Amino acid sequence: MTRVVTLAHYYTQPEVQQMADKVGDSLELSLYARDAEADIIVFAGVRFMAETAKILNPGATVILPDSGSTCSLVTQTDVGALAAWRARYPDHVHVSYINSSAEHKALSDWIVTSRNVDDIIADLYSQGKKVIFSPDRNMGAYLNFQYGYDMPLWSAVCEVxxxxxxxxxxxxxxxxxxxxxxxxxxxxxxxxxxxxxxxxxxxxxxxxxxxxxxxxxxxxxxxxxxxxxxxxxxxxxxxxxxxxxAPIYTGCQCNSCPYMKLNTVDAVRRAQAGAGTVIDYLTPAQMDAARLPIERMLEFSQQRYRA
Incomplete structure (x- = not known):
């Protein structure tokens, strides 16, 4: 019997969350996807999340309900330019936020989420290592300010x-x-x-x-x-x-991710029936390269948070 598992991020519509087997943030959904033993994973989120689910479950069919569900942190990052930037810091550990493409992850030493980024980077610094951080400039600026780091930062932002x-x-x-x-x-x-x-x-x-x-x-x-x-x-x-x-300008409390909202009830239903965007374009070599820094993060998080 085919096992279909539907995952939904907290930023999707309430009606979509109600359709899901698991609702969570990036770390929770990454762990659930890894352990789901699903034949088909419907990921109501954005593309990098569905790619992560495929990387952790290469034998599963992973479906993104809408092909347009991307992320500005991905679209603002040219992977070739990123590789050149990384090469400028050969003695640094490259830590990348999970909101990144599979190709980006493959150029990384560690993947982090907003939940574990503080702890992982603190652990690296405690070992005497130097760090570069990508792709989120705002998150990196916060870490540098809060902890006195001097990490070189990639320059992309979440548009929301x-x-x-x-x-x-x-x-x-x-x-x-x-x-x-x-x-x-x-x-x-x-x-x-x-x-x-x-x-x-x-x-x-x-x-x-x-x-x-x-x-x-x-x-x-x-x-x-x-x-x-x-x-x-x-x-x-x-x-x-x-x-x-919180407002984004006077009188407006209306800040939504347009990409998350493409996960409509109808789109998720179609994906559960087998339609949608199948994450079938990643090569085994790409997935292997991207999986290593993700698994480092998951192992660290399971030990630290007993997730």
Whole structure:
């Protein structure tokens, strides 16, 4: 009997999440995909996530519901230029964020997610190693600022998180200050001026857990600087809280990933029936090269987080 497993990222629509066998962030879905023993994996996310599932399950058929589901961190990175950049730092460890193409991963020594990037890079530095970081410039700038690193950074950004800005936050905060308590939690793909204002910085699941565990002023306004899909999960976990997406300009709390939203209910249903974009273009050599840094990350995470 054919085993079909459907995975959905937190940034997909609530109706799509309800169709999934597993909903999670990049690390959770990577682990689930590796261990699913599925014949067919339908990945309601973006292309690099489906590629990762294929790399970890080369014998499975992996289907992306919509071929247009990409990521600006991928489209802004020329792999040839990346290889030349890496060659400039032969004595550095190349750490790459999981939001990257299979070809990008194959040029990496370590893959990280927003959940484990702090710990993995700290561990590398504790061993006396030097690091270059790609592709997310904002995440790398945060790590350099927060921990005093001097990592050379690739220059690509998440087009969703990069829209959050300090001026809009100032206006939103001014409307709250003096009238009650407010907090900001933010994803590390956000620009550094925004992250400097945050009360908590963490992965998608980390922010969700922060909201679940929140025990402060029940009337506080909690601003969330990440893609708006996670607000659904946060409202489910804590319907008692005033949760708002951080603004990107005056009056707008409307920051969505257009690529994630291509995973419509109809598209996922078609993929579950075998239609959609099959991830069948990666060669065995490409998958082997990309799998090694991913497996390093997964082994580290399982040991560190007991995932």
């Amino acid at each position: 998180h990069d829209k959050f800005n300090e001026a809009a936050l100032d206006e939103a905060f001014a409307a709250i200050d003096g009238k009650g308590t407010r907090f900001l939690i933010a994803h590390p793909e956000s620009p550094l001026p925004v992250l400097k204002r945050a009360d908590y910085i963490g992965s998608t699941s980390g922010m969700l857990n922060w909201v679940r565990d929140y025990a402060g002023d029940p009337s506080a306004v909690l601003f969330v600087a990440t893609e708006d899909g996670i607000l659904y999960n946060m409202h489910q976990a804590r319907p008692d809280l005033d949760l708002r997406q």
